[in-house]
Amino acid sequence: MKKKIAAAAAVMGALASTVAFAQPASAGVDTRYYYESSWSSEGDCQINGYFGQQNGRWSAYFCSPSTWSWDLYIKR
Numbered sequence: 001m002k003k004k005i006a007a008a009a010a011v012m013g014a015l016a017s018t019v020a021f022a023q024p025a026s027a028g029v030d031t032r033y034y035y036e037s038s039w040s041s042e043g044d045c046q047i048n049g050y051f052g053q054q055n056g057r058w059s060a061y062f063c064s065p066s067t068w069s070w071d072l073y074i075k076r
Contacts, residue, residue: 033062033073045070 036052039045042063049061049072058074065071 030073030075033060033075036061036072036074038066038069038071039063040069042070045072048072049074 039048045063049063052058052074053061058076060075062073063070064073
């Protein structure tokens with residue numbers, strides 16, 4: 001059981017270092033980031049943020065949950 005917990009913790013640690021997690025709404029939006037678009041799912045938001053960054057359209061991004069969608073914020 002302890003080995004399974006340790007393995008799960010290692011996997012989560014690796015994922016946390018590669019996935020951009022959404023900031024909580026109460027934290028506000030960093031003024032260096034600009035609203036780009038809105039997506040119906042977190043996965044769509046993350047994919048579009050990632051590809052925009054890979055294509056050089058922006059230097060960083062994060063997805064933030066809103067009432068009915070996920071908002072993509074970018075840093076140019």
